Amino acid sequence: MGVITMSNQVETDGAYIRYEFSEFAGNLEPVKYEMPVPQGNEVLLKVDYCGVCHSDVHVHDGYYGLGNGKKLNLGDRGIRLPVTLGHEVVGTIVAVGEDAIDASVGEQRLIYPWIGCGECSVCQRGEENLCGKPASLGIFKPGGYSEYITVPHPRYLLDLGNLNPANASLLACSGLTTFSAIKKIQPLHEEEYVIVIGCGGLGQLAIRTLRSAGISNIVAVDVSEDKREIAKKAGAKVVLDPRSVDATDALAREADGNCMAVLDFVGNEQTVEFGLKVLKKGGKLVVIGLHGGELRYPIPFLVTKAVTIIGSYTGTLAEMKELVTFANQHDLLDIPVEIRALERAESAVEDLSNGKVSGRIILKN
Template sequence: MTATQTGSTTVTSRSLLFDGAGSIPYIKEISVRTPRAGEVLVKMAAAGVCHSDLHVINGDWPFPYRLTLGHEGAGIVESVGAGVHDLEPGDQVVFSWFAPCMNCPSCHEGKSWLCQASGAFVNGLPDGSTPLTADDGKEVRPHLGVGAFSEYSLVPRPAAIKIPSDVPPEVAALIGCSIATGIGAVTNTADVRAGQTAVVVGCGGVGQALIMGLKLVGARQIIAVDLSENRLEIARSFGATDVLKGDDPDLAKKIKEISGGGTDFAFDAIGLTSTSAALTGYLKQGGAAVYVGMPARDAEAVIRPWEIIAAGQRILGCNYGSTRPAVDFPKIADLYLAGLLPLDEMVGERIGLDSAAAAIAGLKSSSGRRSVVVY
């Protein structure tokens, strides 16, 4: 039987907070209210360390208020609010950081990844409010509506996606962002078919998931590009057939040579203006460039429209892997449990919440697997 909690009582939660540009993230206890109608309180089990949090700290994505950082998380349902009948305490859930409103035109069209009224836009709940309060009485907003670097998180029902309990929390957390984004970019956004070819620029968490997705659908050639030899070796272990250094001055020429004139798809898993601008140069005629990595908000990249038109190429924007979390997260979990996706291999160092800030800062020079906060 589903348990519900209502009222104005709160739980205390240690959280990683950030006060804005020029400040340093810090650990502090905050209050998280218990769930109201349509909400879910989750006791966190694991949270991935992702570049999106580094974008916030670096000022690439500035916000004029205090945040609880973190968005790639998984945990156990603690309690639910009225009207939530399909989750109960003890269920394992993965967070969708782009929880759909279910009411806008995009949601009605079944394209929840294009939701126009998600609480992620305001770092809060769908009504624009926040369930978090600091001990000084000031509000705290959950990053992208979830605030996963906290012992407890309160989210709207569409943000909590149930998956099997035998998926390890560290893996479950990564499904909610890097894995769903990478695999979804292949299977949803690009719709790569067996026998096609691709180049993946950037072999961090999203790039590793891209490579696994390409192998899953039967791509015959997967070229991995990165500056790190370590990450290129990891890419090989996930299915890359060829690896190239990203600083090679002849990179485009070599991609064209080993692919026989260019690939069917080129995925940018970094989001730098330099990688974005170069992407179409790796493609064959009729190929598609897929932009997956997130840049700074005001970033601009130069492209050559005439060459793209003459070659009949396409440019595809990929938000969150074009995923429908309620459908895709359980599907990815099932593929993992069936042994078809080696997601355990994406998990690197397991750290405590007190080490999360240093791990985010370390992403500037990271060259391995995904660090995960384990609660």
């Protein structure tokens, strides 16, 4: 689209396409929009790559499962239709507002999508991802299933360094979510074990990140034989099928009572129950997955085992900057990736929802 480079923009033909749904669980349709002109601190980027994430599936479905047939309706959480998904975005700057002095046309950048109001106490302490009035890209604001995307301020744009731009898009959610969760279980002693439940894209990134951080006692747990094999190649010391009758016994033999941390990338009743069962005294269960259900745990055990149950939702801008530096120093992103054209966004969401994806799908514009 862009052909004429100017001081603060690349001239376009005046329209672009976003893939959006106008009702929850509806089809992703291409819709033409007038090209926005960035104002103030805004930055307009051409989307180069956008990862397809399980969060996209939940937002598309329109609910989280709460157990016993109950659902949390995402429309009640402030998500307004139509929605353009996509929060794992790498793009190239094509235009900037008059106040966006820290952004230049032609720069390729990774976007931090977990944007808050910027004014509340949560945002002021640097936790915009937990803001009560979120403006997250791909959820509350138009995301990367699009030819172009608008970012409200240059501070949300990160230099990739030497990273592969396609795979680097995964750092905005998959990588950041695993990185932030791992920070919550540290420090660990050399003999202590980390249990990774769910070995899809996030679980694989977690294993690689743990190994890069010097943690080698990793047990990967998944019902899929293919994903267990990938987890083994990623660096897991032991892989287990949780459906096996002796899964917990095998884990106990391997870890010898030293299961200090569980990272649950599934987040259903069975995985949380498994995680709490195998933790040692003083251990930490970090729940990242959103497959849903209810938490049931005897309160006396919570006290006598002194376990900590932590919910972990994405990560902060500071953590993402730290992650990009870490990823440039370590081989985190060598996971199975399939590149698909942006036009195939709907099939990508369907395949992920139906469990047909072993690694990650990245849309290319």
